[in-house]
Amino acid sequence: MSLEINHDRCMHCAACVGSCPENSLFLREFILEVDESCVECGICVKACPIDALKLRGD
């Protein structure tokens, strides 16, 4: 599994960043990034108001 960020949908609102229990997401101005500490819990997928995040099976 891995977290996939759809940058075409992302509105840089950081709803995912604030919801992430692992502090794995980071928004630097208009770029959303996820780091290796992500445990693929899927909370950010729910938190995203616009379906820009997805967990994808390997």
Next chain:
Amino acid sequence: MDPNEGDILECDILVIGGGPLGNTAARFAAKNCSERVMVIEKRQEIGSPVRCAEGISLSWLDELEIEKSEHFINRRVLGAKLYSPSGYNMTLGKEIAGDEVGAVVERDIFDKEMAVLAAREGVDFMLKTSALDVIEEEGIIKGVKARRMGSNFEIHADLVIGADGFESQIGRWAGLYGTLPLKDIMSCFQYRMTNIDFDPHYTHFYLGSEAPGGYIWIFPKDDVSANVGLGIQLSQLDGSKSPKDYLDEFVEKHDWLNQGREVDMVSGGVSVGPPPEKVTKDGLMLVGDASRVVDPITGGGIANGMKQAKIAGEVAAEAIEENDTSEEFLQRYENRWRERLEDKLWRNYLAKEKAVELDDDEFDMIIDALSDEKIEEMSTEAILKAVGDKYPELVESFEDML
């Protein structure tokens, strides 16, 4: 002027986040001490893009020493209209609608105005600058690592104020946060719509399962335009629909809306948990959404945050003047803001916990009961009494809370 790779900048008070609270904390800090206060903001433009539904109370502006300027006040509304799932509705007049919705503002203009007020007190700004980490030595926050236009550098400060919003990294890096449970997070989506047919003199709130655990808002911007949005509790989302999908369904369903045109989109997250246990540590204070003081019932953060930011700025100035930025000294900040906000935050949090359990039938009953009553004031007690007179079984579970 631009910092170079490896530079170390110095200031006395460093505010992370150039939103209205960050700038207000900076303003009151600079006003009350003669030392150097600096704000860093990750965006290139303060106030834009807007991340707000823009319905606010004006009651706190005087206390914050902000002139009620028509530059940022779009309109004052006559009141709020509440709708239940089956279409019962009630109107709360301006004098009883509580202090959350009294006017619709232009947040981008308001936010820039807050920066101007801070600048007049001598605050410095650095835009397009992201904080990358806190600098912590033996448990004391000493500043941040930052990045601007490709250069990495450090900013050292005697006191850091984290005003970096719901997504606060400062609070996380400093270890001040626990994890938010899903039920205490709202995911929000909004369109600015024009060409719609509605009553532009009121704010409108739709309750029930069209926005589970939250509500749909319609806040007027002009006679045919409004911010149309919703917030949904994460624990009520099953992954099949996003908040945007919920809003699209609502818009499509109503003829007065679905002929409209979208001219703007806003998304965002809001915390609606209980007041946090601790928002300070040695060398650090958190304010506003970063300190999780959003009203759990309304999801509105600016009124609480602004009051808190003023206190933060004043205590920051005292700390610098007295050369003591220890957590012990900053307890002054904790005490003063809690004195001001904590009781209401707890009460509204407990009310929210009950309110999210209501189903559509119960919302119908409540709005039906309230629409008959002449409620003199919009207090929890007044609502419970009005509902209890008609549907006693509905208020039983709420009564324990009081």
